[in-house]
Amino acid sequence: MADVVEKRLREYFKKNAFRPGDPIPKEMELAEALQVSRNVVREALSRLKMLGMIESKKKRGMILSEPDIFGGFERVLDPLILEQQTLKDLFELRLVLELGLADLIFLRKTDKDIQDLEKIVSKSTNINKTSFKVKNEIAFHGKLYEMTGNHTIMRFQTLLMPIFEYVVAEEEKQGAAYSISRITHIDLLEILKNGSAGQFKEAMRAHLSPHFERLI
Amino acid sequence: MADVVEKRLREYFKKNAFRPGDPIPKEMELAEALQVSRNVVREALSRLKMLGMIESKKKRGMILSEPDIFGGFERVLDPLILEQQTLKDLFELRLVLELGLADLIFLRKTDKDIQDLEKIVSKSTNINKTSFKVKNEIAFHGKLYEMTGNHTIMRFQTLLMPIFEYVVAEEEKQGAAYSISRITHIDLLEILKNGSAGQFKEAMRAHLSPHFERLI
Numbered sequence: 001m002a003d004v005v006e007k008r009l010r011e012y013f014k015k016n017a018f019r020p021g022d023p024i025p026k027e028m029e030l031a032e033a034l035q036v037s038r039n040v041v042r043e044a045l046s047r048l049k050m051l052g053m054i055e056s057k058k059k060r061g062m063i064l065s066e067p068d069i070f071g072g073f074e075r076v077l078d079p080l081i082l083e084q085q086t087l088k089d090l091f092e093l094r095l096v097l098e099l100g101l102a103d104l105i106f107l108r109k110t111d112k113d114i115q116d117l118e119k120i121v122s123k124s125t126n127i128n129k130t131s132f133k134v135k136n137e138i139a140f141h142g143k144l145y146e147m148t149g150n151h152t153i154m155r156f157q158t159l160l161m162p163i164f165e166y167v168v169a170e171e172e173k174q175g176a177a178y179s180i181s182r183i184t185h186i187d188l189l190e191i192l193k194n195g196s197a198g199q200f201k202e203a204m205r206a207h208l209s210p211h212f213e214r215l216i
Numbered sequence: 217m218a219d220v221v222e223k224r225l226r227e228y229f230k231k232n233a234f235r236p237g238d239p240i241p242k243e244m245e246l247a248e249a250l251q252v253s254r255n256v257v258r259e260a261l262s263r264l265k266m267l268g269m270i271e272s273k274k275k276r277g278m279i280l281s282e283p284d285i286f287g288g289f290e291r292v293l294d295p296l297i298l299e300q301q302t303l304k305d306l307f308e309l310r311l312v313l314e315l316g317l318a319d320l321i322f323l324r325k326t327d328k329d330i331q332d333l334e335k336i337v338s339k340s341t342n343i344n345k346t347s348f349k350v351k352n353e354i355a356f357h358g359k360l361y362e363m364t365g366n367h368t369i370m371r372f373q374t375l376l377m378p379i380f381e382y383v384v385a386e387e388e389k390q391g392a393a394y395s396i397s398r399i400t401h402i403d404l405l406e407i408l409k410n411g412s413a414g415q416f417k418e419a420m421r422a423h424l425s426p427h428f429e430r431l432i
Contacts, residue, residue, distance in 0.1 A: 002262050010291065020297055043262045046218050050263045051292050066299055069306075072288010075226065076267050081236055083282055089368030090285075092320060096369065100316025103421060104308060107431060152305030153312065201417055205319060215323060 005036055006044040010053075013064060020066045024054065050075075069152065074159055079166040091167040094160045095211060097153070098141070099204055104148040106197040113147045114193055121185050134165075140185050168211075176214060183207040221252055222260040226269075229280060236282045240270065266291075285368065290375055295382040307383040310376045311427060313369070314357065315420055320364040322413040329363045330409060337401050350381075356401050384427075392430060399423040 009030065018024060027045065031038045045062070048054045052068035079087060120143060124136045138161065145157045172178070183206040191200045205212075225246070234240060241249065247257045261278070264270045268284035295303060336359060340352040354377065361373045388394070399422040407416045421428075 002265070006266065014294060014296065017296065043259055046259045047263050047266045050219070050222065051288055053292060053297065064297065066297060067292035069292055069298065069302060070289065072267055072291065073286065075288065076269060076283035076285055078230060080230065080233065081269065081280065081282060082285070086285060086368060089366045092364070092366050093369050093372070096316035096320065097312060098316070099319060100312035100314070103315060103428060104312065148308070150305050150308050152302060153309050156309070198418060202414060212319060
């Protein structure tokens with residue numbers, strides 16, 4: 001029942017062209033408009049609150065608000081409850097993103113970005129401990145996402161990262177050996193400074209080849 | 217209150233290592249375990265049902281289930297309630313995906329896939345009506361996603377498509393003129409048949425250049 005009412009509520013807001021900031025009718029009025037009980041309306045409203053589509057404001061009652069676009073996604077990204085195939089799919093999705101970023105990065109990179117990457121790369125040369133290596137890896141690739149200037153893509157990658165690491169760790173547990181990339185962060189940085197987006201794509205593909213080797 | 221309880225419920229399932237298919241405690245027991253009212257538990261459970269994390273089974277009560285990974289995302293993807301910046305970000309995210317697909321496509325393409333693309337391309341040559349052109353465009357690019365064999369990526373693109381089209385339509389309303397790609401679907405298909413992933417990336421970038429021209 002809440003499924004139906006939740007859907008009807010979303011359609012109701014759409015049909016009446018509610019926009020973020022608009023006050024929405026009270027629970028009781030909605031119950032009357034949709035001909036259902038107040039309890040069911042409350043339950044459906046609670047779902048929309050979780051998605052950030054509705055906010056309760058002091059004195060103003062409820063208003064429609066701009067939803068958290070990945071709020072629901074974030075809540076379900078638990079490796080323990082997702083199927084193996086879905087985890088594998090998400091692993092590949094992150095590879096696809098990583099390979100598709102080049103054009104946005106070259107469109108928007110700044111001198112400051114290059115300096116930041118240089119700092120990250122310089123820190124990596126003296127690292128032996130695995131946990132530091134992983135952190136450095138995350139810092140370098142995270143910075144590349146940041147350089148796109150696209151906060152939605154940045155957030156998406158941040159959410160996918162733990163799944164990516166989980167899949168890698170699981171495979172290593174099962175004895176999968178990762179070969180070492182012939183292209184390093186230093187090479188990628190050099191191309192960002194003096195190369196083209198096309199060269200960067202090719203180099204990134206080579207950098208990620210240990211992951212591609214194990215896809216079928 | 218439901219926010220807190222919803223979070224605690226998710227943590228509770230995680231801590232107790234519940235897996236899809238496992239029966240979960242009754243509403244009343246959960247209310248006792250979390251020391252909150254039954255109404256609040258019901259509300260929180262309803263939210264998790266929306267995400268597909270919980271299912272009600274006849275005779276078996278509630279069980280934990282594999283969530284719909286993009287269920288929440290799908291519900292909030294309404295251009296009317298998202299900020300302009302978010303819409304623009306999602307537009308770019310789809311471009312990034314499109315540019316990043318090449319390696320998966322070349323890894324998994326089959327003769328049947330090529331035949332399907334040939335059919336789509338052959339239908340496009342005699343088309344003049346805009347609505348048919350758009351449909352053909354969607355069919356061609358949709359087929360490329362299908363060729364990755366990755367259902368999560370396919371679903372994600374299907375969800376992003378209406379947002380992508382909305383952004384293009386809005387820009388055209390505001391007088392933005394789209395130039396015509398020098399690389400056509402026929403060229404892309406030829407590379408899929410006889411070329412390399414690297415060539416495909418370059419060609420896809422050129423095919424999408426009308427969209428890139430208007431990004432800053």
